[in-house]
Amino acid sequence: MPIFNRKERLDTSQVDDRRGQRRLGMPGGLAAGGGGLGLILTLVAVLLFGGNILDPSSGGGLGGLGALDGETTGNSTLSENCQTGADAAEREDCAMVAYVNSIQRFWTDEYAQGGRVYTEAKTTFFAGQTQTGCGLASSAVGPFYCPPDGRVYIDLGFFDELRDRFGAAGGDFAPAYVLAHEYGHHIQNLRGTLAQIGDDREGPESAGVRSELQADCFAGVWANNASGVGVIARLTPTDIADGIDAARAVGDDRIQERLEGQVNEERWTHGSAEQRQRWFTTGYDSGDPDDCDTFSGEI
Numbered sequence: 262m263p264i265f266n267r268k269e270r271l272d273t274s275q276v277d278d279r280r281g282q283r284r285l286g287m288p289g290g291l292a293a294g295g296g297g298l299g300l301i302l303t304l305v306a307v308l309l310f311g312g313n314i315l316d317p318s319s320g321g322g323l324g325g326l327g328a329l330d331g332e333t334t335g336n337s338t339l340s341e342n343c344q345t346g347a348d349a350a351e352r353e354d355c356a357m358v359a360y361v362n363s364i365q366r367f368w369t370d371e372y373a374q375g376g377r378v379y380t381e382a383k384t385t386f387f388a389g390q391t392q393t394g395c396g397l398a399s400s401a402v403g404p405f406y407c408p409p410d411g412r413v414y415i416d417l418g419f420f421d422e423l424r425d426r427f428g429a430a431g432g433d434f435a436p437a438y439v440l441a442h443e444y445g446h447h448i449q450n451l452r453g454t455l456a457q458i459g460d461d462r463e464g465p466e467s468a469g470v471r472s473e474l475q476a477d478c479f480a481g482v483w484a485n486n487a488s489g490v491g492v493i494a495r496l497t498p499t500d501i502a503d504g505i506d507a508a509r510a511v512g513d514d515r516i517q518e519r520l521e522g523q524v525n526e527e528r529w530t531h532g533s534a535e536q537r538q539r540w541f542t543t544g545y546d547s548g549d550p551d552d553c554d555t556f557s558g559e560i
Contacts, residue, residue, distance in 0.1 A: 262356070262433035263500055265346035269492040271358050273343055275365060278335040278354075279387040280417075335386075346492045353417060353436070354386065359492045360437045361413075364444045366491045367483050371550065382406075382447040384413040384440065404439050406446035408455050413443040434496075434503035438541075441483045445476030448550075465526040465533075471555040473531040474540040477508055478553035481544025501545060508537040536560060 342348060343355035350356070361384045372379035385391065390399045394410025404415040420436055449455045449472060462469030484504060488495045509515070512534025514524045531537065540560075544553055 262350070263437065263487070263493050264495040264497070265349045265356075265359060266492050266494045267345060267347040267350065269346040271343050271345060271349065271355065271492060272362050273336060273340040273358055275361050275381065275383060276336070276339060276358050277383050277385040277412075278339045279385055279391050281335040281338075282387070282391070339386075346494075349492065353420075357384070357386070357415075357417065357436055357440065360440045363487050363491050363493045364441050364483050367486050368444065368448065370490070371486075380411070380451060382411050382413060382444065384415065387414060387416055388418065389416070404443055406443045406450070408446075408450045411447065411450065413440065413447070415440070415443075434500040435507045437500075438480055438484075438504045438507050441480035442476045444483075445479030446472070448479055449475065454556075463528055463530055465529050466560065467529070468556070470529055470532045470536075471560055474536055474560055475553050475555040477532075477537050478540040478544035478555065479550060480504070481541040481546075482548055482550050482553065483544075484541075485545045485548035504541060504545075505538045508541045509534040512537050532560070 339354065339358070342352060343358045346359060348355040349359035365379070365381050369379045369381075385393075388400065390397060391414065392398075393407045393412065393414055395405075395407040398405070398407075398414060400416035400418060403419055404413065406413050419439075446455065454472060454475075458468040458472055461467050464470065481504070484496060484501060487493045511531065513529040513531050514526075514533045517524050517528070532540075540553070540555065544550075
């Protein structure tokens with residue numbers, strides 16, 4: 262786990278905690294268009310790492326997930342429990358707040374250096390299901406970024422699934438890596454990149470795969486710059502190795518081999534294990550977002 266500045270204040274206003282909301286009519290599964298193994302592969306890919314398949318422009322979307330009873334939040338509890346870096350070292354939810362703060366601090370500074378203003382994106386903690394700008398979402402989707410409302414959504418139980426069911430936790434740094442990847446999609450949204458993808462979302466050279474690999478690269482850029490900025494005092498070599506391992510574990514080829522025993526590149530949505538770890542490493546080695554151009558040439 263990263264070494265936190267124990268006295269640094271955490272900003273819980275960047276997180277919306279909906280874990281205490283009540284739910285009605287929760288069904289047994291996820292309802293989405295299509296079916297068959299292709300859908301299963303897509304859902305497992307997102308479960309293992311997340312993405313932005315809830316973007317309405319993708320032609321996807323979720324439905325039939327039941328109704329929410331009210332909108333109770335736990336931000337008062339989060340602000341009481343997560344006040345400093347010392348709390349981040351002791352509690353998973355506080356560590357997530359610290360990662361969000363660090364990631365957005367980096368991008369705020371990066372934008373300012375270019376004379377621009379970074380628009381913050383809230384992260385929403387939820388349990389089971391929640392309403393989003395992309396529709397009603399289930400925790401089965403995994404962490405994701407929703408372009409219409411500009412938010413990152415995550416059920417913290419996702420990391421238990423990653424560790425216990427898939428054996429691809431990537432160590433204690435996995436949550437930071439996942440969040441940094443999702444905020445990479447936020448940067449793409451601010452730049453207008455996501456709006457240009459259209460229906461080109463599958464295949465080894467698709468715009469969808471290129472966008473996911475760029476988000477991996479942006480995650481590596483943040484990791485390079487995280488030490489000594491705000492609440493994170495230092496990332497250890499183990500943290501970086503864990504990030505690379507997590508990237509490898511969630512490659513499309515690894516997921517397909519696990520489920521089918523064979524690889525079909527034409528159904529790739531996120532990139533291979535080798536590509537994902539290479540682009541994270543590219544971002545980490547460089548520390549410069551300008552070196553994350555996955556849309557030119559071969560990937």
